[in-house]
Amino acid sequence: MPSDNNHDFEPVYSRRADKKPHYKEKNHPKRRLIGWSIFAALLLLVGGGLTWGYGAYKSAKKTFKQTYDSTPIQKERNISSVIKQGKPLSILLLGTDTGALGRHDTGRTDTMIVATVNAKQKTVHLTSIARDTKVVVPKDSQPYEKINAAYTIGGAGTAVKTVQNLLDIPIDFYAIVNMGGLEKMVNAVGGVDVIPPLTFNYGHAHVVKGHKIHLNGRQALDYSRMRDNDPLGDYGRQARQKQVIKRLALKGVGISSLPRYKTILSSLNGNLKTDMTFNDMITIRAKYGDATHHIKSQNLQGQDAMIDGLSYQVVPNKELLHVSNDIRRTLNLSQSGKLKAQQSRTDSVVGYSSTAKSQSSTYNGY
Template sequence: MSSRREDYHKEQQLHQEATNHLPLPKRERKNKKQNKKRRRLIWLLIIIIAAICGGVYAYHKYSNAKNAADKIYTSTKIAKTRNVAAVLEKEHPISILLLGSDDGALGRAKTGGRTDTLIVATLNPKTESMTLISLPRDTEVAVSDHESDFPSKINAAYAYGGAATAVKTVEKYFNVPIDFYATINMGGLESLVDAVDGVDVNPPLSFSYNGASFKKGVKTHVNGKQALSYARMRYDDPLGDYGRQKRQRQIIMAVALKSTQLQNLLDDKFLNTMSSQMKTDLTFNDLTVLGTNYRKATHHSHSDYLQGTGTMVNGEAFEIASETEKQRITDKLRSTLGLVPAKTGNTLTADTKINTTRE
């Protein structure tokens, strides 16, 4: 009985092997091809749907970024000292005047538009370096188009005529072209720091201010409120306003570097915060070029400041820089911009022509 069962199974096995090599009936072959085509179509549809969804998401983010850029764009309505479109196209170094206002920061009253932070930033993509030059807010100048009010403080230029007057004054003071400007409300700096989930700082001294404490040389992660306290303390710093400028540069640079990270550029919260706290004459296309071709300029950063001498003039405290010190800063700025050496500027002269000759 056992032998007969085994023979039966062998016959079945041989029959199955034989039929496996026979061609499929026409209907089965057709069904198999249709199933294969159907699977391909399904995968194609999945890929198309994924691409469409990704495209919608990307467009949404692009649209939000452009809307934010459009909101912060504010023209100075003055002619540029040089052709900035050509400068960007050729990836030549550019300059940006950074202006920070204390209006409303830490409960302060409105100051009428004065800027307590003035930094000339130059970006050089070829040397992959960025230079930040701080200007004391009490620097003695003749404000452009308001020379009859001399002596004035450089932080009053913005109050006289907004970014346009500030740009023209700084250009004339150093004999360097200022390609763009960007203003930030220092009270809004708190929101920007929070929007990038805080920044790291390395305090140059130990101090406590407005409920926040910092220890010299200890890397510290700060939120928006702490960052504002870190950037605003002045009177307990042995270097006074110069020490404060250094800490402000740290915060602004930390925010700037984190702002260029993709997750922040695609974050609606950050874009909305930026659009409500900043103004600039950089267009969306300009910002796109900077993000593409100039981001490498942040690989190495250098900072400096204009050193003045504290002097009382008509009962007011001014910082007066010597011609030698002004020339040093002019030489540095022109060098980073790839311009030929030239004599430093003078805000009291009638000549407003800025030397933009390239090396």
């Protein structure tokens, strides 16, 4: 099966610092996000299981016990207290391709989205972080890295800490979804229907722009992975990933068959890891579930930078402060007048100002 893994996972490289980077401003097309679909899928799956009786409840509890990752992760606040009181919470959504097409390495997180959920305002705010964003990774031997390497370097804990430092916000939970499990999940719901935004042939996916097509698991995986022939590159791929996962989530919640439901849960094994316990999910579903009907999204907007022969997205300090405060506002936290030291270090190679702005959009329902 064709693969573009060489583009997704770069080899470990040595840093040749101190070379002056060349910057180029770039106005990205509006990024289409898949993170809210992952979050909605978690909530809908748990909520749907509760309505199908005790048998489904036991199956869900068993599955999510296996997806739970008990690895100690340094957090900035008491999470149990946050969700018990229904205060705004944050979830770091990570997407990786580890294990897909025979891969067994740790991989990098090419999708990274911070979701903040406000039960009182019934809103979800999503902030997408480009995978090539230049950051300082805690305890790393290099002065800077691409943010998608943080998970490779130190696992979920390092990814969480890196995002906390970058945005000056607390991360309450994380959830990592392996795109390699997409094939099993799609087959478990009987396939999905999509309307392709472009015509292409890639692996088992043969699609025509604007023509509705039913995809099985293998076709959906290839449909979601193609990037090189998409004029929008990685942005186009993310749009198609969102398209498939959205249909997956909506179709999954409509299934009433217990055997089919158990198959869906089984497809999550090995493809989902989170530090949410099953009880956390139940509480979040009860207290925050309505928030998913009103979703806003934005990007942490960077500038293209070639640093030592590698392509980065460097976020200007003004943009970083703006987005940091925007997220803090959704969490009912105080505003900052300036960046903290660990934030400003991400732009330490050279100083410059930017006219790039984060782009936002609002989704009503899903």
